[in-house]
Amino acid sequence: MTSLSLEGKSILLVISGGIAAYKALDLVRLLKKAGAELRCILTAGGAQFITPLAVSALSGTETYTDLWSLKDETEMGHIRLSREADLIVVAPASANMMAKMAHGLADDLATTTILASDKPVMIAPAMNPIMWQNPATQDNLAILEQRGFLRIGPDRGEMACGEHGEGRMAEPAEIFGAIAATLLREQPLRGRKALVTSGPTYEPLDPVRFIGNRSSGKQGHAIACALRDAGAEVTLVSGPVALPDPPGMNVIHVETAIAMLNACQDSLPADIAVCAAAVSDWSATAIMKQKIKKRQNAMPPALSLKENPDILAMLARPSPRRPSLVIGFAAETDDLIAKAQEKLARKGCDFLLANQVGPTENGDEKVFGQDENHVYLVARDGHQDWGHAPKDMIARKLCREIAKRMEENHDQQRQRA
Numbered sequence: 001m002t003s004l005s006l007e008g009k010s011i012l013l014v015i016s017g018g019i020a021a022y023k024a025l026d027l028v029r030l031l032k033k034a035g036a037e038l039r040c041i042l043t044a045g046g047a048q049f050i051t052p053l054a055v056s057a058l059s060g061t062e063t064y065t066d067l068w069s070l071k072d073e074t075e076m077g078h079i080r081l082s083r084e085a086d087l088i089v090v091a092p093a094s095a096n097m098m099a100k101m102a103h104g105l106a107d108d109l110a111t112t113t114i115l116a117s118d119k120p121v122m123i124a125p126a127m128n129p130i131m132w133q134n135p136a137t138q139d140n141l142a143i144l145e146q147r148g149f150l151r152i153g154p155d156r157g158e159m160a161c162g163e164h165g166e167g168r169m170a171e172p173a174e175i176f177g178a179i180a181a182t183l184l185r186e187q188p189l190r191g192r193k194a195l196v197t198s199g200p201t202y203e204p205l206d207p208v209r210f211i212g213n214r215s216s217g218k219q220g221h222a223i224a225c226a227l228r229d230a231g232a233e234v235t236l237v238s239g240p241v242a243l244p245d246p247p248g249m250n251v252i253h254v255e256t257a258i259a260m261l262n263a264c265q266d267s268l269p270a271d272i273a274v275c276a277a278a279v280s281d282w283s284a285t286a287i288m289k290q291k292i293k294k295r296q297n298a299m300p301p302a303l304s305l306k307e308n309p310d311i312l313a314m315l316a317r318p319s320p321r322r323p324s325l326v327i328g329f330a331a332e333t334d335d336l337i338a339k340a341q342e343k344l345a346r347k348g349c350d351f352l353l354a355n356q357v358g359p360t361e362n363g364d365e366k367v368f369g370q371d372e373n374h375v376y377l378v379a380r381d382g383h384q385d386w387g388h389a390p391k392d393m394i395a396r397k398l399c400r401e402i403a404k405r406m407e408e409n410h411d412q413q414r415q416r417a
């Protein structure tokens, strides 16, 4: 296991309170042996179990403990501590530490550093089994996982307190393995810039009403995350959604199609563009300054609409700023493949992911707001059925397809040169 090299990888290890803190010393040793550049923060709780000196002796560097220490702030402030790491690992992550991270508390060096971070965070929870099972802890865990925190453990077994159950921190070798897997993962899109649109657009009619649609942004956000994980530098242009901003990317919030188009154009140049947003096709010719009122015995107002710009078509049209791969979606209620083929030709993008939207036989929505999707890759030379799968799996498959096509484009350019 320790023959894996983490040379050139920078890890910030946060050791919080709990008897498992002593096992973190073994993790420090494994990470150092693998050549990782390691910095450690020991919380006040952690320092009840092990000393900063013990951590420093194994890490070979200063162990940070105090947010208010002037020396730390001048030589290595908390912002630098978090930004210079490729990965933050919290091991052990106590119930208190998880609660603070879930709720954005920043009352010591560890929590402030994590809150100020745009890097992936991995937690190795360790606590008494009843504390682990407590709905408060489980809710905190759900919040953290929804925000993209990675987790290893806890294991089941006998606890230091004599109780038996789930709550033991994962073994240091296991945590080391998870860290190595995360940091050494293949990143075929490293060095590429990607632009993703996601969610619906809202087109105002008056100060209280808008034209919108049912898009949740789940598929677009999952694609942005998969591209980030594949190493791309991602800009996510998102319409109004209920999802949290994914960490590790530039997120631009917009409401209207025009604002989405402007944000996309401002984000060019990019190597890859994926238009997953459900852009409203129309907006009001005039937005009323006052709320449109009902009038007694009068007909409902007629809406006067104009067509919105087609963002996908604009990104795909031939120009020196055209991303080398432009990918769209086709949401259709019927005749999926034929309509997607026609859409591909009309929009000029490289390929489309087509999905059937609308209600199923029992009246439930098929795609919008759901965690799963059934898509077909529709290209000029035919189509492939990608089957029914969770949206994040579809996102990862799309990333592999993008990486393959980027590589092919690159080979073709090399042959022409």
Ligand code: CTP
Residues within 6 Å of the ligand: 197, 257, 275, 276, 277, 278, 279, 280, 281, 308, 309, 310, 311, 312, 313, 327, 328, 329, 330, 331, 332, 343
């Ligand atoms: N799209 C876009 N800008 C628009 C409309 C659509 O960028 N103004 C993009 C979507 O993000 C998606 C693709 O175009 O990638 C197809 O969207 P869809 O709603 O299926 O098609 P429409 O262009 O709206 O065509 P139609 O109404 O005929 O289905």
